Amino acid sequence: MRLREYLKKGKYTIKDFAEFIGISKVHLTAIVAGKRAPSKKLAKLISHATLNKVSVDEVFPEGYNNTCPHCGQRLKRKKL
Numbered sequence: 001m002r003l004r005e006y007l008k009k010g011k012y013t014i015k016d017f018a019e020f021i022g023i024s025k026v027h028l029t030a031i032v033a034g035k036r037a038p039s040k041k042l043a044k045l046i047s048h049a050t051l052n053k054v055s056v057d058e059v060f061p062e063g064y065n066n067t068c069p070h071c072g073q074r075l076k077r078k079k080l
Contacts, residue, residue, distance in 0.1 A: 003046065004032050006054045021049050034061035 001009075007017060018028040023042070030036035031046075038046065043059040 001053055002058055003050070003054050006050050007032070017049070021045055031059070031061075037061055 006012075007014065014028050014032060015025045018025045021028075021042075027036070031038050031042075037060050040056075043056045046059045047054055047056045
């Protein structure tokens, strides 16, 4: 389940959920919209806050890939 779906289904506002996890509404809005990718630590926090109904991988924007901005090589993501 994507984060946007979770918030809508649970009738949570972005403002309330952002306050609950301790980040700004603007930052969470950008993550939900897919305009920003969270840090691994924040992705894990979001997943735990949703009681793992949203997996860590689902917190990242659709089509997000970890590539090096300098060489373009795919970076390996460690399991949290």
